[in-house]
Amino acid sequence: MTFEREIAEHTHRRTKARAMGSKRKLEEFAAAGILNARQRITTLLDEGSFQEVGLFAVSERPEDADRSPGDGVVTGYGRVDGREIAIIAYDFTALGASSAPVASQKFQHIRKVSISRGIPMVVLGEAGGARIPDVMGARGIARTRSHQVYDRRRQSPWITAILGQSYGSSSWKAAMSDFVLMRKGAVLAVSSPKVTAVAISEEVDPEDLGGWRLRTETTGEVDQAYATDQEVLAAIRRFLGYMPSNANEPPPRAPVPAGSGDDMARILEIVPAQRERVYDVRKVIEAIVDKGSFFPIKERFAKVLSCGLGRIDGRVVGLIASNPIFKGGALDPQACRKATSFIVMCDSFNIPLVFLTDTPGFLVGIDGEKLGLAGQIMNFNHALEMATVPKLAVIMRKSYGQAYINMGGSADEIAAWFSADVSFMDPAAAVNVLHGIKRNDDPARFEDLREELSRNTGPYDLAAGFLAQDVIDPRETRSWLARMLAVHELRSTGGISRHNMATWPYNF
Amino acid sequence: MKRIEVIAETPGSVLRHDIGIGDSVAEDDAIITIESMKMEIPIAAPVDGRVVEILVQPGDAVATGQPVAILEA
Numbered sequence: 309m310t311f312e313r314e315i316a317e318h319t320h321r322r323t324k325a326r327a328m329g330s331k332r333k334l335e336e337f338a339a340a341g342i343l344n345a346r347q348r349i350t351t352l353l354d355e356g357s358f359q360e361v362g363l364f365a366v367s368e369r370p371e372d373a374d375r376s377p378g379d380g381v382v383t384g385y386g387r388v389d390g391r392e393i394a395i396i397a398y399d400f401t402a403l404g405a406s407s408a409p410v411a412s413q414k415f416q417h418i419r420k421v422s423i424s425r426g427i428p429m430v431v432l433g434e435a436g437g438a439r440i441p442d443v444m445g446a447r448g449i450a451r452t453r454s455h456q457v458y459d460r461r462r463q464s465p466w467i468t469a470i471l472g473q474s475y476g477s478s479s480w481k482a483a484m485s486d487f488v489l490m491r492k493g494a495v496l497a498v499s500s501p502k503v504t505a506v507a508i509s510e511e512v513d514p515e516d517l518g519g520w521r522l523r524t525e526t527t528g529e530v531d532q533a534y535a536t537d538q539e540v541l542a543a544i545r546r547f548l549g550y551m552p553s554n555a556n557e558p559p560p561r562a563p564v565p566a567g568s569g570d571d572m573a574r575i576l577e578i579v580p581a582q583r584e585r586v587y588d589v590r591k592v593i594e595a596i597v598d599k600g601s602f603f604p605i606k607e608r609f610a611k612v613l614s615c616g617l618g619r620i621d622g623r624v625v626g627l628i629a630s631n632p633i634f635k636g637g638a639l640d641p642q643a644c645r646k647a648t649s650f651i652v653m654c655d656s657f658n659i660p661l662v663f664l665t666d667t668p669g670f671l672v673g674i675d676g677e678k679l680g681l682a683g684q685i686m687n688f689n690h691a692l693e694m695a696t697v698p699k700l701a702v703i704m705r706k707s708y709g710q711a712y713i714n715m716g717g718s719a720d721e722i723a724a725w726f727s728a729d730v731s732f733m734d735p736a737a738a739v740n741v742l743h744g745i746k747r748n749d750d751p752a753r754f755e756d757l758r759e760e761l762s763r764n765t766g767p768y769d770l771a772a773g774f775l776a777q778d779v780i781d782p783r784e785t786r787s788w789l790a791r792m793l794a795v796h797e798l799r800s801t802g803g804i805s806r807h808n809m810a811t812w813p814y815n816f
Numbered sequence: 817m818k819r820i821e822v823i824a825e826t827p828g829s830v831l832r833h834d835i836g837i838g839d840s841v842a843e844d845d846a847i848i849t850i851e852s853m854k855m856e857i858p859i860a861a862p863v864d865g866r867v868v869e870i871l872v873q874p875g876d877a878v879a880t881g882q883p884v885a886i887l888e889a
Contacts, residue, residue, distance in 0.1 A: 770834065
């Protein structure tokens with residue numbers, strides 16, 4: 309046979325590189341029930357679809373070449389439900405997936421292909437930070453600059469999952485992504501607990517520094533957390549199902565599952581008639597959208613606002629709903645941040661917005677003011693004005709004050725339920741403010757004044773001035789939305805928005 | 817067994833206790849209800865557990881961050 313020696317060497321080199329780095333670490337991963345980088349890739353992708361690039365890359369330091377397969381990162385292309393994606397999986401067994409120059413070139417190649425060819429980029433992150441000694445000294449650190457790495461215009465969706473200890477490089481990628489996931493037990497932070505402890509002379513617990521509760525509940529930098537690698541990877545596949553491959557495509561339409569809309573009749577049982585009573589708006593969302601299609605985003609952050617992707621009549625929508633069961637549905641600064649980043653993502657990827665509104669207003673007070681409530685309300689409003697995807701709003705019950713404008717008051721098409729109640733503020737609160745009377749002071753007079761201030765706040769008052777386009781029975785919500793999504797399709801641009809916020813930040 | 821504080825997320829006044837001491841609760845179950853923003857707002861269990869103390873009474877004012885009950889989980 310010709311090329312016998314070459315074939316043997318090629319096979320040997322390939323096998324060795326695919327075996328990854330430290331055997332001990334591979335065994336530790338297996339013992340802990342955690343997938344390694346290559347297992348993650350095969351679990352995520354359609355079977356047999358992985359096309360690797362950079363298998364033979366190694367550290368540029370000759371003494372490290374032998375123990376740095378791929379230079380600490382597995383990269384390439386693959387398919388999810390038949391659609392191409394670009395993928396970066398940090399390999400913790402190869403020098404702790406620490407960042408080094410050759411690995412950076414691989415990142416840049418994948419990034420460039422993702423942008424220029426219009427395919428989503430998925431990062432499976434786990435990295436010990438910058439590699440020492442490679443980045444030591446003036447030349448070491450200065451050389452890590454790379455042009456345009458931070459120039460993101462949302463040409464294609466980026467998704468990052470943090471699946472282990474993540475410091476430096478993979479944390480930056482998470483912070484620049486449209487959707488961020490985490491395995492519970494993983495840590496997402498700027499620097500490792502060791503570096504942090506040295507820098508600030510304080511022992512830090514990794515969970516306190518960057519555990520899933522901090523990231524999903526307090527900072528909102530991570531959208532969703534799951535118990536296992538497998539669940540995280542399944543969630544990435546699911547998220548991708550709602551996304552176009554790039555900003556110049558509309559999101560994919562799907563068949564409508566049997567049973568969709570069957571729960572619409574129950575809506576009147578979910579939403580209480582008494583305005584001070586609360587309920588979980590997620591039950592309303594589940595009833596409206598195609599069966600089983602609601603996929604919450606930032607589920608544990610700013611729970612007062614439920615945001616998520618879903619389908620109505622097979623069309624992808626971004627749902628933004630105030631949730632009375634948390635804080636009575638009163639919007640706080642975190643809720644505004646959540647709304648803003650969600651609107652930016654939806655508009656950038658041509659996903660129409662649907663508002664479901666039941667809010668007593670913005671949660672005023674010292675707590676909110678300390679977090680810059682006014683600025684956050686205006687960011688939210690600014691995003692709404694910039695968004696050119698179709699915006700549809702359903703005013704379910706209360707919608708008061710400035711929050712009325714933020715929660716759909718400026719939508720392209722507004723339907724008020726017959727239970728809608730719209731004003732500058734809650735009539736009972738208005739009695740306190742305008743007349744200085746509380747219910748206990750003089751119940752009869754209070755009730756008279758409340759009655760007086762409740763006039764002209766109903767759905768037909770809104771519709772009389774054409775400030776709502778229709779008054780509907782709540783049970784008609786799904787069919788109204790389905791019809792309006794069809795009417796408002798962006799035909800003249802093939803379903804593409806103007807992407808006015810493509811260069812807006814990722815975190816607010 | 818860990819003692820976990822149930823914290824008020826919004827200021828308001830206590831309307832009622834939704835469950836009693838010794839009761840088991842699941843995450844997101846209402847423990848007490850306060851009135852704020854003219855709404856009846858539940859303060860819910862942050863985790864599954866058992867209520868061992870309730871620290872506020874109907875009519876009390878609560879501030880953001882104030883513990884209102886203790887769970888054992």
